[in-house]
Amino acid sequence: xxxxxxxxxxxxxxxxxxxxxxxxxxxxxxxxxxxxxxxxxxxxxxxxxxxxxxxxxxxxxxxxxxxxxxxxxxxxxxxxxxxxxxxxxxxxxxxxxxxxxxxxxxxxxxxxxxxxxxxxxxxxxxxxxxxxx
Numbered sequence: 001x002x003x004x005x006x007x008x009x010x011x012x013x014x015x016x017x018x019x020x021x022x023x024x025x026x027x028x029x030x031x032x033x034x035x036x037x038x039x040x041x042x043x044x045x046x047x048x049x050x051x052x053x054x055x056x057x058x059x060x061x062x063x064x065x066x067x068x069x070x071x072x073x074x075x076x077x078x079x080x081x082x083x084x085x086x087x088x089x090x091x092x093x094x095x096x097x098x099x100x101x102x103x104x105x106x107x108x109x110x111x112x113x114x115x116x117x118x119x120x121x122x123x124x125x126x127x128x129x130x131x132x133x
Contacts, residue, residue: 040086043115047076049122055098056082060089061109066096075100086112095120095128 047053053076057066070084086093091113096106097120105126112118117131 039088040091040113042083042085043112044081044117045070045076045084046081046117046119047078048119049099049126050078051099051101051103052077053097053120054100056084057096058084058086058093061092061094062090065094084118097126 045056053071056070056076057068058070059065059067071082076082091111092109093112094107094109095118096104098104105120105128107128110118110128110130112130114132115130116133119129119131121127121129
């Protein structure tokens with residue numbers, strides 16, 4: 001005597017085999033740009049601290065950190081501004097600066113896609129404030 005479950009068994013095996021044959025989706029790698037990403041244009045960095053900035057690093061959150069010094073060796077004096085080309089990437093960015101006295105400041109992710117200006121303010125601790133377009 002056959003049970004109703006016996007007729008379904010070959011069908012379940014077929015489905016299980018098809019599922020096993022499907023390749024696993026690739027896991028996201030932090031080294032790749034994963035949408036949504038945008039041409040972020042430029043943002044003006046304003047040094048509102050009392051210390052010159054010797055180095056500025058800015059990168060998309062989740063990407064390999066830092067990259068090149070955005071000041072290219074030319075210090076940004078107190079009160080000074082510098083246009084930073086952001087290029088393609090995510091809206092959330094991280095910023096790390098090194099002051100002339102050797103102190104460093106690293107921000108939590110900052111949304112820059114719609115920012116006109118990024119103001120680095122004196123502390124303690126220093127802060128980064130975004131001024132929208």
